[in-house]
Amino acid sequence: MDGAVMRSSGVEQGRIGRISVEPHPEGAVAVYLIESANGRDAMLIQGLLDELSDYVDKVQLSRGRLVSYAVQATNGDTAVLDEIERVLKENYPFVVIQRTFDSVIYKIVKELCAETGSRLMSLQHCDICGKPEPFPDTVITLNDESGNKLASRCYCRTCTASTMARTNKDYVISLLSADRRSFGMLRHSELVRSRSKARRLCYKVKAER
Numbered sequence: 001m002d003g004a005v006m007r008s009s010g011v012e013q014g015r016i017g018r019i020s021v022e023p024h025p026e027g028a029v030a031v032y033l034i035e036s037a038n039g040r041d042a043m044l045i046q047g048l049l050d051e052l053s054d055y056v057d058k059v060q061l062s063r064g065r066l067v068s069y070a071v072q073a074t075n076g077d078t079a080v081l082d083e084i085e086r087v088l089k090e091n092y093p094f095v096v097i098q099r100t101f102d103s104v105i106y107k108i109v110k111e112l113c114a115e116t117g118s119r120l121m122s123l124q125h126c127d128i129c130g131k132p133e134p135f136p137d138t139v140i141t142l143n144d145e146s147g148n149k150l151a152s153r154c155y156c157r158t159c160t161a162s163t164m165a166r167t168n169k170d171y172v173i174s175l176l177s178a179d180r181r182s183f184g185m186l187r188h189s190e191l192v193r194s195r196s197k198a199r200r201l202c203y204k205v206k207a208e209r
Helices: 039-051 079-091 103-116 157-161 168-178 184-188
Strands: 018-023 029-035 056-063 066-073 095-098 138-143 149-155 189-194 201-207
Touching: 018 168, 029 079, 029 103, 039 056, 039 066, 039 079, 056 079, 056 103, 066 079, 066 103, 079 095, 138 168, 149 168, 157 168, 168 184, 168 189, 168 201, 184 189
Parallel strands: none
Antiparallel strands: 018 138, 018 201, 029 066, 029 095, 056 066, 138 149, 189 201
């Protein structure tokens, strides 16, 4: 029978019938923390980043008095991050910028949210090491045989870089086996490459008979 039952993963519904793998391009990241006076400030900051959507990806970290974003330059050009910094500093009295995202800056965001009564937004975490990750290196989506989504798992660059694999299939299996939910049973399944209109790897899962 095709598909792998997800008993050990804790995802009870359905069977894994298809797997899609979406690698995210690497790019320079900056974190911007801005003290906003009102909702209009927040809208203006969001508008600035929306205007640059062709050049950056953004993830909002907090809202309220403290508005904060993690921003990744998608074309590898850090000049756009410099421009965002310049505009923010010209228009807001309190701006903190860090040119990387790590657990330290995320802790600062959480502490400032508590102090200012701001809302901390939900954030993805690596499903292997557990660290917060606004821009995961790889996202794997597990679907049933009809294409219905069962689970989405994301992995940071540190964990993907430490994965030893000779082929794309081995890479997928290695990540899922190291996942905190333990999808190791997929080692006994055959992954057959399937076509995809999007730029991602897709596999049909055939369980060992």
